[in-house]
Amino acid sequence: MASQSIxxxxxxxxxxxxxxxxxxxxxxxARKMWIPFTVMGVMIVVVAFLIGLFSLTPTxxxxxxxxxxxxxTAAAGSDIAGxxxxxxxxxxxxxxxxxxxxxxxLGGITFLLATIIGNLRVAGGNIQRALGASPQVxxxxxxxxxxxxxxxxxxxxxxATFIISIWLATQANDYWDHSxxxxxxxxxxxxxxxxxxxxxxxxxxxxxxxxxxxxxxxxxxxxxxxxTIVQVLRFQARRLVEIAGxxx
Amino acid sequence: xxxxxxIGRSMAGQHPSLKWAYLxxxxxxxxxxxxxxxxxxxxxLANDYYSxxxxxxxxxxxxxxxxxxxxxAIPAWLEPLKFLGVATFFAGISVVLAIIIKTLQTRGxxxxxxxxxxxxxxxxxxxxxx
Numbered sequence: 001m002a003s004q005s006i007x008x009x010x011x012x013x014x015x016x017x018x019x020x021x022x023x024x025x026x027x028x029x030a031r032k033m034w035i036p037f038t039v040m041g042v043m044i045v046v047v048a049f050l051i052g053l054f055s056l057t058p059t060x061x062x063x064x065x066x067x068x069x070x071x072x073t074a075a076a077g078s079d080i081a082g083x084x085x086x087x088x089x090x091x092x093x094x095x096x097x098x099x100x101x102x103x104x105x106l107g108g109i110t111f112l113l114a115t116i117i118g119n120l121r122v123a124g125g126n127i128q129r130a131l132g133a134s135p136q137v138x139x140x141x142x143x144x145x146x147x148x149x150x151x152x153x154x155x156x157x158x159x160a161t162f163i164i165s166i167w168l169a170t171q172a173n174d175y176w177d178h179s180x181x182x183x184x185x186x187x188x189x190x191x192x193x194x195x196x197x198x199x200x201x202x203x204x205x206x207x208x209x210x211x212x213x214x215x216x217x218x219x220x221x222x223x224x225x226x227x228t229i230v231q232v233l234r235f236q237a238r239r240l241v242e243i244a245g246x247x248x
Numbered sequence: 249x250x251x252x253x254x255i256g257r258s259m260a261g262q263h264p265s266l267k268w269a270y271l272x273x274x275x276x277x278x279x280x281x282x283x284x285x286x287x288x289x290x291x292x293l294a295n296d297y298y299s300x301x302x303x304x305x306x307x308x309x310x311x312x313x314x315x316x317x318x319x320x321a322i323p324a325w326l327e328p329l330k331f332l333g334v335a336t337f338f339a340g341i342s343v344v345l346a347i348i349i350k351t352l353q354t355r356g357x358x359x360x361x362x363x364x365x366x367x368x369x370x371x372x373x374x375x376x377x378x
Contacts, residue, residue, distance in 0.1 A: 131366050184302075186301075186302070187302070188301060189299070189300065189301050189304075194298065194299055194300075195299075198294070198296075198297075198299045200298075201291075201294040201295065201298045202291040202294045202295035202298075204291075204294075205287050205291035206288045206291040207287075208287065209283045209284040209286070209288075209330065210284055212280050212284070212330050212333065213281065213283075213284045215280075216276060216277050216280035216333060216334075219273075219341070220273055220276075220277055222341065223273045223344055224273075226341065226344040227266060227344055230266060230344060230347050230351055231262070233348065233351045234259045234263065234351055235259075236355065237259045237354060237355040237358040238256055240355075240358045240359060240362045240363075241252050241253075241259070241358055241362060242256070243366055244361070244362035244365045245252065
């Protein structure tokens with residue numbers, strides 16, 4: 001039996017019973033955090049949908065009610081230019097917001113998996129005690145060390161992309177609140193307007209892939225948490241065979 | 249017919265299929281990284297292209313048309329590649345879930361065989377004490 005993968009006894013439980021196996025601090029935290037993360041994630045996705053439905057849709061509808069000539073010649077600060085600026089700004093920050101919501105939900109799933117691992121640990125220890133054997137738990141495998149790190153890295157990237165999205169929205173708002181025909185189309189090389197345009201287009205090109213990198217790290221965390229569950233289940237089956245074989 | 253020793257041996261070490269799951273997850277992560285790097289490249293190109301005035305861009309001077317073609321063409325395959333990466337993640341996660349099912353079945357077998365043996369030993373010990 002691979003004795004180096006086995007740690008005899010977990011920490012003493014809150015009840016103070018000797019030999020009792022309890023959740024690790026990370027697992028206890030995960031048990032408390034999965035609900036807030038999931039609820040916040042769902043709320044953000046729902047709010048994003050409502051913003052799309054009740055804010056973006058009427059603005060887009062208003063904007064396209066005007067003819068192309070009127071839209072293109074609308075002066076800076078006018079309602080039509082304002083509508084265009086609002087549409088482009090919302091399109092810049094809303095996807096980042098949605099991804100943040102999805103990221104929180106994936107974070108909730110990761111916490112839930114950590115809670116499952118914690119429950120397997122406690123239940124495994126209790127069964128061993130009930131069978132009259134000294135409780136042993138699996139030494140934290142590499143996947144168990146890595147999955148919270150991947151989850152946190154993914155979350156940080158999604159928060160960063162959301163912050164960048166808000167900044168991009170302010171840039172888009174500044175740029176589009178101008179007359180298309182007389183100001184935007186006639187912007188000269190090196191002007192502030194062309195600088196804004198090139199910044200907006202360049203940022204858009206890499207920001208979406210960065211959001212997917214954030215999601216990718218969250219998915220990696222989930223896969224590694226599942227792999228940890230596999231290792232815990234295999235250890236528990238092995239331990240049962242050991243106890244039946246008389247090596248308590 | 250499974251035996252306790254057989255189950256004990258089969259549960260030793262890492263599940264052989266787990267390495268395929270790791271491979272899929274690593275491939276998916278690499279796909280998303282490649283997408284991000286290509287995204288940065290497109291961003292640099294877009295920054296150069298949109299620094300030109302609309303007149304120049306519309307006239308398509310000095311290779312600007314070729315830049316525009318690249319900026320428009322790359323997202324055509326980059327977008328599906330992003331989702332291929334996500335699909336590869338789901339494939340990896342499915343493999344791990346399938347391993348969990350198999351492991352739960354084997355663990356059930358282990359309990360089926362081990363518990364009567366453990367409880368039988370304890371019952372005989374108790375009757376001897378009495």
